[in-house]
Amino acid sequence: MLPTELIGRFHPLIVHLPIGILLFAFAMMVFQRIRKIDIEVVIGFALFSGALCSVAACVAGWILAQSGEYDAALVAKHQWTGIATTAMAALAFALKRFRWILMTSTVILLTLAGHYGGNLTHGEDYLFPKKKTAQRVNIPNLDSLQIAELASTTAGQTANTENGAVPQTVERKTFIYQDYVVPILENKCYSCHSATKMKGGLRLDTEAFIKKGGKNGSILSPGNPNASSIFSCLLLPADDDKHMPPKGKPQLSEQEIAALHFWIKKGASFQEQIETITIGAGSNPTALAIPSLKLAELPKAPSADSLVAKGSLNASINRSSQEASILSTPVGAATPTALTQLQQNNIIISDFGQGSNYLMANFVNVKKYSSSLLDDLNNINKQLLRIRLSNQPVQDDDLKKLAGFKSLTWLNLEKTNISDAGLAHLQNLPNLEQLNLYGTNITDRGLPALTQCVHLKTLYLWQTKVSPQGVEQLKKAMPQLQIVMGGFQFAKPDSMGPGKKELPSGNKQALK
Known part of the structure; x- marks a missing residue:
């Protein structure tokens, strides 16, 4: 470790000296006024010592900030309030006539500087921590589009199976990363590895930064937990x-x-992962527990020198025909500046692997959505193929900004505030193949606009205000379109062949 780095690491220790000394000086001033005694010598010495220690703390703090492990904006606030505190303390020592005003200002600035320092060290919610939600222990493997219906038909399925019916199959969706990994990282890791504080140059608050790793390289080896330092570091002795x-x-x-x-x-x-499961006698389609794993059963953690994982994540992407055609056409890489700006707004930007320059944008981590964030996507217009805006307060007018994304193939607007008026802005997307409108205010009146999306193949309309009649009209106009309404039931063994499914009347268009 370089001497300057060592000095920087002493900042948390040094900074407590001026805090205590300056508060002691202010307390002596109050005591002097109350008791009517002369202790100016003590007060002057305390102010001189406090100002001197403040200078030392500022120097050590500036050196520590050069590591780049802390949020620059928050560092700037802490730095300048600290410098102002030092200046006020020095003036209070030198200008005895204005000492009360200057010392009052010093205490106020000292409080602010300490608060910003606490934010840097412990996180922005250290003073008034947010209520943590209880961790779930079972992974829901079925998509929300299917769970409600399955719950209502499970009893019927079990009875049919006992009567000799062939076990049925159904697709399920899981989102293990978002539903389970993110809460763990947020509760246990973000305080040291996020936008506010980046120990070891590592951030764990977005997909892109997890893939990037830290100063020591990659931390993730898909399929191999023991070669992934994000996992194996958990198994090392506590004093390591x-x-x-x-x-x-x-x-x-x-x-x-x-x-x-x-x-x-x-x-x-x-x-999100999509797979097919078989539902038979005694099965529970809505729950699959994470395998119980005792620490004693885990393999011995590798040595610290072998914790750096090698390789990169090549996620499997289910590519559709239009998307595959676009991906086969070379495109220039997005500028680092554009990507950095998006990531600073907590927009997750992912690529398609194998050196592709095409991108996906996910707003799942965005805490304060505004339509201006969509303007930032224009900087990666040529590369952007997929956008996920689910559970964000997206309005109809916001969709105007997406009309220019001619390469867009997937758009997820699940549980947003859009209505029929917003769909008119999507008809100018020539390559759109999948559209998720689950949980929105769409009605039959908005569906005709989608007929202009000639390549649209999959449309999710579960829990919308669309009627079966409206769906039937859209199917007539777009026979190739698969419309997912969420309603289905399993067939009785005497009415259909093995493995067949029958849709309830009025919902036969739900699954293709």
């Missing part, structure tokens, strides 16, 4: 310098460690 979270911080439970192991073992996907 590489153990995470550090000693004294809240540790992960066995179930949380098991969840991370489960995610990495399955390929460490950042996308």
Whole structure:
């Protein structure tokens, strides 16, 4: 470690000296006024010592800030309030006539500087922590489009199976990363590895930064938890310098460690997973627990020198025909400036692997959505193929900004505020193949606009205000379109052949 780096690391220790000394000086001033005694010598010495220690703290703090491990904007606030505190303390020592005003200002600035320093060290919610939600331990494997209907038909399925029916199959969706990995990282890792604080140059608050790794390289090896330092560091002895979270911080439970192991073992996907499951006698289609994993059962953690994982994540992408055609056409890479700006707004930007310059944008981590964020996407217009805006307060007028994205193939507007008026802006998307309108205010009146999307293949309309009659009209206009309404039931064995499914009347268009 360089001498300057060592000085910087002493900042958290040094900074407490001026805090205590200056507050002591102010307390002596109050005591002097109340008791009517002369202790100016003590007060002057305390102010001189406090100002001198403040200078030392500022120097050490500036050196520490050069590591780049902290949020630049928050560092600037802490830095300048600290410098102002030092200046006020020095003036209070020199200008005895204005000492009360200057010392009052010093205490106020000292409080602000300390608050910003606490934010840097412990996170922005350290003073008034947000209520943490309880961690779930079971992975819901069925998509929300299917769970409600399955719950209502499970009893009927079991009865049919007992009567000799062939077990049925159904597609399910899981989003292990978003539903389980993100809450673990948020509760146990973000305080040291996020936009505010980046220990070791590592951020864990977005997909792109997890893939990027930190100063020591990659931290993730899909399919191999023991070669992934994001996991293997959890298994090191608590007194090991590489153990995470550090000693004294809240540790992960066995179930949380098991969840991370489960995610990495399955390929460490950042996308929703779609698979087919068989529902037979005694099966529960709505629950699949993360395998129980005791720490004693885990393999011995590798040495600290072998914790750096090699390789990169090549996520499997289900590519449709229009998208495959676009992906086969070379395109220039997006500028680093454009990508950095999006990532600073917590928009997850992912690529399609194998050196492709085409991109996907996911707003799942955006806390304060505004339509101006869509303007930033224009900087990657040529490269952007997929956009996920689910659960954001997207309005109809916001969709005007997407009309110029001619390469867009997938658009997820699940549980947004859009209505029929917004669909008119989507008819200018020539390559749109999948559109998710689940949980929106769409009605039959808005559906005709979608007939202009000639390549549209899959449309999700579960829990909208669209009627079966409106769906039937759209199917007549677009016979190739698969419309998912969410309603289905399994057939009786005496009415259909093995493996067949029958849709309820009025919902036969739900599945293709």
